[in-house]
Amino acid sequence: MALKNDCRIGKHAILLLLSDDTADQLAMIKQLNWKSCTGKVGSMDAHKVVAAIETAAKKNGIIQSDVYRESHALYHAIIEALSGVTRGQVQIGSVLRTVGLSFAVLRGNPYDNKQEGDWIAVSLYGTIGAPVKGSEHETIGLGINHI
Template structure:
């Protein structure tokens, strides 16, 4: 079991958000035969962030609707990424915080052996802070889970 340096799924998910040349990163993902999508979400409710990412993943056919293990893997990757964004406390509105995030979802096989199967990565980048303009700071999160 060896993680292939050319197929670091988390790195590619973060690059989809941060790279100034997103088309180059998208080409790499497509050359690998992987699937990806990006989007934006802003909310004071973590459930709305989760829903927006899950909806994008299903609409872009990154996960199959009705296949439990795929939705379950996506959910855990989202929650792990949210832990990074919220510094371990997945709370927003209840503690008077709001987020404005861009997200990327990447699905592929990051290991040399195909027996290791597919994995999914969710990256989040944006701002978090009090629900008033100018009272926020940058934040980032990454979640990776096997399907």
């Protein structure tokens, strides 16, 4: 079970998210036969961040909403990414913090062996801080889960 060197799903999720010109990244993702979507969300509520990412993934065909294991895998990837954004405590509004995030979701098989199946990666980048303009700092998170 070896990861393909150029198929690191987390790396591609972060590159897609941070790229100023996404055309090259999207071409690479298409070449790998993976699915992707991007979006933005801002909130003081973690459940709204989760809902925005889940909605985008469903609308863009990244996951099938009627297949529980796919929603479940996405949920865990989102929570892992949020854990990075919030430094291990997935709390936002309850501790008077707000986030403004861009996100990327990728789905594909990063392994040489096709039997390993699909994996999903969620990357988040943006700001977190007190709900006062100018009282925030940059943050980033990445979550990866098997489907």
